[in-house]
Amino acid sequence: MDWDALWLTLRLGVVTVAILIPLAMIVGRWLALTHIRGKGLLEATLALPLVLPPTVVGFYLLVAFGSGSWFGQTYQKLFGHALVFTFEGLVVASVIVNIPFAVQPVQRAFESIPPDLRDAAATCGMSWWRMIRKIELPLAWPGILTGLVLTFAHTLGEFGVVLMVGGSIPGETKTVAIAIYDRVQAFDDVGAGRMALLLLAISLVTIALSYIFTQRLGRRYA
Template sequence: MNWIAIALTLKLATLTSLILLVIGLPLAYWLSFSRWRWKFLIESVVALPLVLPPTVLGFYILVAIGPHSPLGRFYTSLVGHPLPFTFEGLLFASMLYSLPFAVQPFATAFDQVERRLVEASWTLGVSRVKTFFKLIIPLSVAGVVTGLVLSFAHTMGEFGVVLMVGGNIEGETRTVSIDIYDEVQALNYAGAAKTALFLLAISYGVLLAVYAMNRKVWALWPQK
């Protein structure tokens, strides 16, 4: 088993789901509470990684953060080296790739919070931000944990995007799934099997935890 790849993958998945928690909660709140009529445009963009082939997504991210794009140039001028084929580049790509897996469970949970409770909180003089932390989050704990866990698990197993954006650099961008691919290419089936089993065990364990906590089938998309 390639422990370096496993450690790297765990680090990537943890950081991705934590960043998605910070970005995803306000985004999901907006998706759930906004009455803006063009909201569906944003909803579709958030859901795009669900249907797009990872190579396509990876290609666009690669172009977007490459040395010829404004974003890539800006990053290079800031840190001194380009973003693609680094851990940070991989993190950025993973974040976009796993976005719907965090935002959709969050938004579904927020949709199920009764609006009259939220309104009651507002009329009691409690600001929107405080209402979010005092009332909405406690009522949505299951959905928030589901989103965290799903984005973690999804990042653990990503392949196409990693290959496109991160390449295959030991200790920097070689994740577990790339490692398995390499082992198979080298006809080392025993090594691939061990790592694959490890990934399977983690994925299954994570889903067990989610289902056990929710005790009902979760919807990936808001039901309303």
């Protein structure tokens, strides 16, 4: 069992969720309420990681993070090292790849709040911030939780993009998914099987918990 890889994978999942979910709440709510022209194109762009092969996404991120790009050079100047093949690079890639998994459920959740409720909150004299805290967030919470769980579970299993952007550096970028691949390449089916089983169990528990919480929330508001 590669415990380093497991620890790194869990860390990557938690950091990705911590960065992406607040952003998804802002972007998802804005998309739910806005009527700007080009909204469809914007939504399609955000959904791209769902349909693009991970190697394609990984390739573009590799190019964007590399020393040949403006972004890569700026990052290197600011932090003294390149973004590719580092944990930070993995986090940025993971956040980008998971955008649709986080934004879409959150957006749907905010869309499902009847506009009358926002109007009622305003006529009740509630401030914008109080309306968000007392009305919108409790009602959108099941969707936010779904986004959180999908992002976390997807991060655990991400393979192609991680391999392209992070390589397979033990303790730095080698996640469980890559460790399993390495074990299989080394004909260690038992080691691969153990890690695969653990990943399966963690994913199953995460998804099951989200279903239970969502059902419980659904009952509470019914």
